[in-house]
Amino acid sequence: MALPRSPLAPAEFPQLPQIDGLRFASAAAGVKYKDRTDVMLAVMDPGTTVAGVFTRSATRSAPVRDCQDKLAAATDAASDTGAAILVNSGNSNAFTGHHGQTSVAEITSAVAAATGITADRVFTASTGVIGEPLPHDRIIAKIDALNSGLSGDAIADAAEAIMTTDTFPKGAKAEVEIDGKTVSIAGIAKGSGMVAPDMATMLVYIFTDAKVARSSLQEMLSEICDRTFNCITVDSDTSTSDSLMLCATGASAVDATGNTAFAAALEEVMLDLSHQVVRDGEGATKFVEIQISGAASDTDAKVHGLAIANSPLVKTAIAGEDPNWGRVVMAIGKSGAAADRDLLSISFGDVLVAEKGWVAPSYKEELGAAEMKKQEITIKVDLGLGDGTATVWTCDLTHQYITINADYRS
Amino acid sequence: MALPRSPLAPAEFPQLPQIDGLRFASAAAGVKYKDRTDVMLAVMDPGTTVAGVFTRSATRSAPVRDCQDKLAAATDAASDTGAAILVNSGNSNAFTGHHGQTSVAEITSAVAAATGITADRVFTASTGVIGEPLPHDRIIAKIDALNSGLSGDAIADAAEAIMTTDTFPKGAKAEVEIDGKTVSIAGIAKGSGMVAPDMATMLVYIFTDAKVARSSLQEMLSEICDRTFNCITVDSDTSTSDSLMLCATGASAVDATGNTAFAAALEEVMLDLSHQVVRDGEGATKFVEIQISGAASDTDAKVHGLAIANSPLVKTAIAGEDPNWGRVVMAIGKSGAAADRDLLSISFGDVLVAEKGWVAPSYKEELGAAEMKKQEITIKVDLGLGDGTATVWTCDLTHQYITINADYRS
CATH class of the missing domain: 3.10.20.340 (ArgJ beta chain, C-terminal domain)
Structure with a gap:
């Protein structure tokens, strides 16, 4: 079903800055959709810290549980190996029993093998239909090609690959000066229905080249989430899958730990993306x-x-x-x-x-x-x-x- | 706007039993609608006990507050003067400031004067648009005619008069044998949108000729409400006006205080009426x-x-x-x-x-x-x-x- 672009959509996808230490690739794995990309891989250099907020649904998906477990177990040393995020659209791998966990384990192992990043730093997300087995072989078959196609300039394609009923890809950016140097923030999101607050309510990935200590990164993300993504609602329904992750590659060597100007810039990006999700609310005209x-x-x-x-x-x-x-x-x-x-x-x-x-x-x-x-x-x-x-x-x-x-x- | 009768409606309005000690009248007062009845008066003989459950909305209407105050202040001696209920459709008299209280006072005084029932036993309800002043003079102008037209056989007309966006009038009945004698229960309801549980969610009036002590009547009503009217929802929205009242005239001289068979028959009537409200849910096809x-x-x-x-x-x-x-x-x-x-x-x-x-x-x-x-x-x-x-x-x-x-x- 091809939906018309929301009348509330921004005129165009923004020109997002390249984030040093971060590369993307997308592919068409045929998970469910035909003739479009449906998998994206993001790979970050060693030194990257990662924070996340996830749905509180009691029936949350296998990928969500896996991400939560990995972030809960993470230590400050974890960032030594870098990090990777693999997202597919078309199938949420939610309510798929033990098969769901197997799919997550297979995918993360394959990403780890291809990228050299340890599996406990490989995060996944799936979005789409609930209750159907994820054909993870189709995704795994694309991982080598994704890994060899990684580029610092491919975030717009990644925003397209994670869409489901979205009528436009969502991106936002900010720059902030710290100690005379500029750090960048770039984020992408998907989400248009099954959106309600009180949890991370869609898939959102935000990246920065600032260097931010893990605990500070998590604290900023959780606090700002309460004023942005937890303050939007389309239909009061809450997904079993949705995830918000913030990754700081540190490649700029500018330390933004606890920096209020950085937090303000991050809030600007999160508010912008959260509003874009509402603007793509299913059937929205206002x-x-x-x-x-x-x-x-x-x-x-x-x-x-x-x-x-x-x-x-x-x-x-x-x-x-x-x-x-x-x-x-x-x-x-x-x-x-x-x-x-x-x-x-x-x-x-x-x-x-x-x-x-x-x-x-x-x-x-x-x-x-x-x-x-x-x-x-x-x-x-x-x-x-x-x-x-x-x-x-x-x-x-x-x-x-x-x-x-x-x-x-x- | 004339809405088609719900496809889920029962085939016809049931033949409700006459309740001894209870009479009804309806009139077209022109509160808002034209060419239809919009006011009903129910008058009950001395000896009638009354119980009620009302919306918990913080912005509930003036009539709801008045009913709650009167029931809270009631003593067992209150029933000596009988009781009356006056309901209008077309205007909810909600969020109408102090004007709303004035309207309630004027209407209850007029009903008291016409019927000889003390004002503290005259209950009112209003349903319809919020925030517009109730033209209570139009209602008061009809009270003498209503009082002189009271009949034991007019409950079906009363069910019509209280409708707003309802596509069919709602009635239900039960009979129960206690100590070899039969008592009757008859109820009417309106409601189709702004219906959600956790409170009385529409206008419902149930009558019986059984004799039931006031506290027992209230206890039965509240308890059964939790399993019936508080278990239905159309759109999760909760009215500022809605009211459920149960009146026992005692005219049969059969004491049903604490009687489980009576409670079961009452539950049957309440369940039936609550389902009819769902069946008239706005736009419902299932x-x-x-x-x-x-x-x-x-x-x-x-x-x-x-x-x-x-x-x-x-x-x-x-x-x-x-x-x-x-x-x-x-x-x-x-x-x-x-x-x-x-x-x-x-x-x-x-x-x-x-x-x-x-x-x-x-x-x-x-x-x-x-x-x-x-x-x-x-x-x-x-x-x-x-x-x-x-x-x-x-x-x-x-x-x-x-x-x-x-x-x-x-």
């Missing part, structure tokens, strides 16, 4: 930012924001360009977090819609309707209770979502 | 029962069941008649309740689909596909962990849901 303030706590603010972002009635109202703020009130009410009807206020863009427990005296339906006609919509809610804030992002719920998911076996 | 067993606890079982029932990806797969059990695995994984991939099994109807962490050896896609073609679908999940069980009910998610909610201002 990009929606929900800003919550005045909540009893930041946690409460996020609960309210996600209740609004996940409400089918709010999302269909947005699809219909209906300024139906009553549904926003409903979503706040059901969220379970603290709210007082008479203290909360709601705005669409800069139009104050409701305050003091009722529609604002200045509000006119045509003002709200004009906001709803925009392609980028902001909903602001002030609970009037405290200092808690959160911003979450989502898209609308359209006929196209139903078409994609009622007819396509993902 | 009625889905999800049976969970082997969970670590009953609570965990319900969490798993509702995660499956609320998953947009599961619900769209059902709409597309796709036996996509991978999405069931995903929903179990994301629910947050305990699950072990290698212990769980999944069946569609009597077809074993997955077990021991993978597709069952006996499973064939055409077997699952045949189950999915049915109008009534059963999904069974055994977690293999303990004794916890739950059954929940939902419907599919179709284009018609999007059409109704993207185009209709509810």
